[in-house]
Amino acid sequence: MSYVGRFAPSPSGPLHFGSLVAALGSYFQAKSQHGKWLVRMEDLDPPREMPGASDLILATLEAYHLHWDDEVIYQSQRHHYYQDQIEQWIASKEAYYCQCTRRQIKQSGGFYLGTCRDAALTPEQPCSVRFKVPTAIDHFIDQKHGRIAIPKALADEDFIIKRRDGLYAYNLAVVLDDIEQGVTEVVRGADLIEPTGRQINLYHAMKQPEVSYLHLPLALDEHGNKLSKQNHAPALNNEEPIETLLSAMTFLGFDIDAHITSANLDEIIAWGCQNWSLQQLPNSLASTARF
Known part of the structure; x- marks a missing residue:
């Protein structure tokens, strides 16, 4: 079976450093296996959504040269x-x-x-x-x-x-959409470990093979709180992405070669795809972010 991965943000605000970690981890895992990387907007909760956030999220992914395959799916239309x-x-x-x-x-x-x-x-x-x-x-x-x-x-x-x-x-929407889109592996933050068993139960009820799971370490602030929109994590800078991109890759365990620090965005992303390894990921499920 061909590999299909995805990044599925909620449009409750702009992407922040923790979001970038999740996006990069899912992107590198998919591309290192010559697979597809999809983007899906999990816009299920209108009261929590920020007007224009979906477009801003897509613009940020493009600014960091994380280009998705196929059309973007919006849960609000399903x-x-x-x-x-x-x-x-x-x-x-x-x-x-x-x-x-x-x-x-x-x-x-x-x-x-x-x-x-x-x-x-x-x-x-x-x-x-x-x-x-x-x-x-x-x-x-x-x-x-x-x-x-x-x-x-x-x-x-x-x-x-x-x-x-x-x-x-x-839990319902994410499983039905992953089945519909042919997702084979879910790569996401460790804050989503808890509902995994519930999602597996839904795969069984649908008589579908469950996906494999990879949970990335959570990025914490200096006070030990998860970087999140609720905790007012600062939005990513779309104008100067390279420094933050390299910081996120370091967080994911990359040993950044000296020549990569002066490379352009496409070269950095390509190097990340070629050098990605699950063994390099931190063993901890959470770590303080440096950016």
């Missing part, structure tokens, strides 16, 4: 696909309506205990839709880190695939 699958699972009793609120779940210990699993609710009242977990996925194999365990309470929990407010859940 709601009918997600809804069709939900209705099939409700009909087959692989999913069900749930009235439980976050407050109620918090009061019961923080994990959903299956309260509505056999209640046969209908959606006349505000309801979420939960996937009925048939078999808990308590671990998976990461291409760098090997066996990663998933906490039992999380693995056992029937999880939301459509929210009470009508928005489609990340």
Whole structure:
């Protein structure tokens, strides 16, 4: 099977250093295997989105010469696909309506205990839709880190695939889209390790082979917080990308040759593709960023 990878940012703001690490890791992994690298906008949550962020993200990728293959997919244009699958699972009793609120779940210990699993609710009242977990996925194999365990309470929990407010859940959309786009490996930040078992369960429900996973170290600020839009990480500089690009590559474990520091963008990217190796990646799942 030909390799297909992807970078799937949320347009809640501009790309920052942590985003660049994820983009580069997925790009180098795909291109080192002569595969495709796709870009998908995960614009599932309009209240959290920043106007114009999708275009800004694409402009930043172009400024860093990270050129994608095929057209950009927008999840906001695929709601009918997600809804069709939900209705099939409700009909087959692989999913069900749930009235439980976050407050109620918090009061019961923080994990959903299956309260509505056999209640046969209908959606006349505000309801979420939960996937009925048939078999808990308590671990998976990461291409760098090997066996990663998933906490039992999380693995056992029937999880939301459509929210009470009508928005489609990340776990549902990401799996359906990866299947549709033929993605063979997911390369992403270590902050997304936790939902991996849930996503594997959806692959099994769809009778599709699960992808392989590679989780990259999280970039932290000097206070130990993850670089993120919520933590006001500064936007990438599109006008002078080389210094930040080299810093991100160093973060990913590259030993930058002296001649590369004076190379142009295309030469740096090509060198990165040729010299990429999973062995060079840090063993830690998080590290302080220097940029």
